[in-house]
Amino acid sequence: MTEGFSRIDQELCTGCGNCISPCPADAITGERHKPHTISEERCVGCGRCVQVCSAYDTVFEEHATTRAARLEQRALPSSLAEPLFATYDHCFISAVNKALADPKRFVLAQCGPAVCSAVAEDFGLPAGSVPPGRIVAALKKIGFRKVYDFSLPAALAVTEEAHELVHRLQSGGILPIINSSCPAAVKFIEQFHPELIHYLAGCKSPHMVAGVLLKSFVAKTMNLDAAHVYSVSIGPCTSRKFEAGRPEMSAGGFQHVDAVLTTRELAYMIKDSGIDLVNIAGQPYDSELPVIPETEDSYCDPGGVSESVLRASGGLLQQSGSLDVKFADTESEGVRTASVQLGEFKVKAVAITGLTAAVPFFDAIKEGKNEIAFMELLACPMGCVSGGGQPKVLLPQEKTAVYTSRAGVHSVVAKNREGIAQNPAVQRIYKECFAKTPGDKSNRALQTQYQERKIGI
Amino acid sequence: MRAEQFSPFVQSDAEKCIGCRTCEIACAVAHSESKQNTAGATPGVFVPRLFVMIAADLSAPVQCHHCVDAPCLNVCQMSAISRVNGRTVVDTSRCVGCKLCLMACPFGAIEFIPLPSGTRPIFPGETEKPEEWRRRKFHRASNCDLCVHRAQGPACVETCPEKALELVDPAAEKSRRNMEAALDLLLQVGIGV
Numbered sequence: 001m002t003e004g005f006s007r008i009d010q011e012l013c014t015g016c017g018n019c020i021s022p023c024p025a026d027a028i029t030g031e032r033h034k035p036h037t038i039s040e041e042r043c044v045g046c047g048r049c050v051q052v053c054s055a056y057d058t059v060f061e062e063h064a065t066t067r068a069a070r071l072e073q074r075a076l077p078s079s080l081a082e083p084l085f086a087t088y089d090h091c092f093i094s095a096v097n098k099a100l101a102d103p104k105r106f107v108l109a110q111c112g113p114a115v116c117s118a119v120a121e122d123f124g125l126p127a128g129s130v131p132p133g134r135i136v137a138a139l140k141k142i143g144f145r146k147v148y149d150f151s152l153p154a155a156l157a158v159t160e161e162a163h164e165l166v167h168r169l170q171s172g173g174i175l176p177i178i179n180s181s182c183p184a185a186v187k188f189i190e191q192f193h194p195e196l197i198h199y200l201a202g203c204k205s206p207h208m209v210a211g212v213l214l215k216s217f218v219a220k221t222m223n224l225d226a227a228h229v230y231s232v233s234i235g236p237c238t239s240r241k242f243e244a245g246r247p248e249m250s251a252g253g254f255q256h257v258d259a260v261l262t263t264r265e266l267a268y269m270i271k272d273s274g275i276d277l278v279n280i281a282g283q284p285y286d287s288e289l290p291v292i293p294e295t296e297d298s299y300c301d302p303g304g305v306s307e308s309v310l311r312a313s314g315g316l317l318q319q320s321g322s323l324d325v326k327f328a329d330t331e332s333e334g335v336r337t338a339s340v341q342l343g344e345f346k347v348k349a350v351a352i353t354g355l356t357a358a359v360p361f362f363d364a365i366k367e368g369k370n371e372i373a374f375m376e377l378l379a380c381p382m383g384c385v386s387g388g389g390q391p392k393v394l395l396p397q398e399k400t401a402v403y404t405s406r407a408g409v410h411s412v413v414a415k416n417r418e419g420i421a422q423n424p425a426v427q428r429i430y431k432e433c434f435a436k437t438p439g440d441k442s443n444r445a446l447q448t449q450y451q452e453r454k455i456g457i
Numbered sequence: 458m459r460a461e462q463f464s465p466f467v468q469s470d471a472e473k474c475i476g477c478r479t480c481e482i483a484c485a486v487a488h489s490e491s492k493q494n495t496a497g498a499t500p501g502v503f504v505p506r507l508f509v510m511i512a513a514d515l516s517a518p519v520q521c522h523h524c525v526d527a528p529c530l531n532v533c534q535m536s537a538i539s540r541v542n543g544r545t546v547v548d549t550s551r552c553v554g555c556k557l558c559l560m561a562c563p564f565g566a567i568e569f570i571p572l573p574s575g576t577r578p579i580f581p582g583e584t585e586k587p588e589e590w591r592r593r594k595f596h597r598a599s600n601c602d603l604c605v606h607r608a609q610g611p612a613c614v615e616t617c618p619e620k621a622l623e624l625v626d627p628a629a630e631k632s633r634r635n636m637e638a639a640l641d642l643l644l645q646v647g648i649g650v
Contacts, residue, residue, distance in 0.1 A: 033512070082501075391495035393495055395483055397616060402494055
């Protein structure tokens with residue numbers, strides 16, 4: 001699949017260059033006042049350029065391409081009423097609609113917490129004001145047969161990483177373990193720091209794990225063949241679009257995730273279907289993948305993943321009491337560190353937002369000077385709530401406030417994250433679905449492999 | 458009155474402007490009836506009152522200079538344009554869209570806004586039946602209003618990431634230059650200051 005990269009519309013781009021410095025992959029080139037281009041092979045799909053682009057299809061100028069043709073080019077619904085910006089990512093809505101119209105396909109979706117808090121903004125409402133239940137109801141009305149919450153797949157991913165961290169600590173394995181849930185970070189390392197591939201955690205990202213479950217565990221409970229399930233991942237993230245097409249993210253010839261929709265695209269679909277999101281009655285998430293409170297918002301805010309993995313590791317080491325994982329700012333922007341005692345190990349963790357901020361740490365690893373045991377690396381400036389697929393904030397001076405209000409929607413209630421790996425629903429999945437013990441590297445359902453990606457230039 | 462003569466206006470610096478159009482977006486959002494933080498909340502098209510011109514090697518937004526003896530005001534047959542508190546203002550309820558003001562403005566700062574019919578925005582190139590066209594409130598003159606409704610002043614000035622826009626106070630600017638010139642002259646003549 002070559003759809004996972006961002007693109008620049010040559011008619012709309014004014015050559016302002018605002019997209020160049022946020023790009024972590026140095027993928028964008030162009031002269032001032034002339035249309036810029038994105039290198040497909042360098043792009044990691046993070047969508048920073050999509051979020052920052054302010055050149056749009058002004059109605060006060062003539063464009064060679066009509067509005068209708070442009071919408072079609074971008075695979076956007078013809079009912080779309082908002083302005084179109086120069087930089088955009090490819091949209092899978094028409095593929096999803098095709099699957100929804102196919103009587104032989106059962107379209108199942110899983111939806112992350114960062115979506116539910118932010119989608120309200122694209123309806124002119126404050127973040128968090130549309131409860132997830134109404135989003136579930138809207139999706140069901142559109143034709144999705146089942147809609148699942150993200151927390152059980154997230155718990156599986158956390159469990160795998162916790163086992164891997166403990167194993168590496170106890171057996172003198174290579175450190176740091178680099179969290180693998182950000183597809184842009186994974187591609188960034190594969191492309192630009194391939195020597196560090198083996199530091200990456202082996203487990204698939206949470207939404208990918210969800211796709212695995214939809215096509216195996218859930219399909220079985222619905223008496224369906226994996227061939228008849230079409231799995232859709234709804235999230236704040238654009239880099240998932242490349243990840244979903246990776247050959248290794250498949251089983252039995254079927255991709256775990258058939259289509260990725262972003263929060264913005266979810267809003268387009270709801271508007272296209274004419275559903276009144278304010279007044280529709282909410283419905284619960286489907287129960288085949290039960291909600292796990294301990295990981296309900298682990299993957300939203302920076303530091304959340306680290307906290308979950310570290311505390312779950314503490315739980316595996318049968319430490320008493322709950323770990324206090326506190327990240328503190330450092331002099332470097334986007335870099336926060338924390339120190340915790342995990343059993344006999346004094347462990348340093350770093351939570352980084354912005355891929356280029358990780359480079360000094362990568363250099364330290366390569367020079368043998370690493371001090372970190374766990375690295376959380378997220379491409380987006382305030383973690384997933386500020387993802388490339390989230391509602392696009394129009395004015396630069398409002399971005400921080402909007403991202404902060406999205407982050408504020410997620411619960412800060414203390415959770416028993418030490419118990420993640422022991423959660424009965426989690427244990428049941430390992431037993432019934434995989435017949436493997438948690439952390440088993442031979443579990444091809446949950447574990448993946450990475451590859452060096454050589455860049456032409 | 459000095460304030461009336463030397464009324465402020467927003468000026469752009471083509472050397473700083475990168476052509477990003479954020480000023481257009483800020484202007485459109487500031488004049489939008491609905492509250493919108495995000496692209497998805499935009500009720501249709503952006504309708505700004507300043508327009509970024511992109512040429513081969515430069516860009517700059519162009520907007521109304523709030524001329525004291527405004528050509529647009531002088532030419533308007535419907536008396537829709539007037540001077541109010543140092544601003545040249547269009548009363549859209551009197552405008553019939555004859556476009557004489559557009560022809561008269563030396564800056565091309567007057568634009569004609571496609572006003573939405575109901576909630577459906579209007580895009581150029583769309584064919585429409587004559588009866589639909591007659592029902593629309595279409596094509597009314599609009600110009601920069603210096604964001605008189607905003608406590609923080611012009612939205613474009615506030616938002617420009619390159620600080621290329623400035624709300625110019627001509628009286629203060631003139632005084633500043635007078636002072637600089639006088640000091641310069643004194644230095645040349647050799648009188649120590």
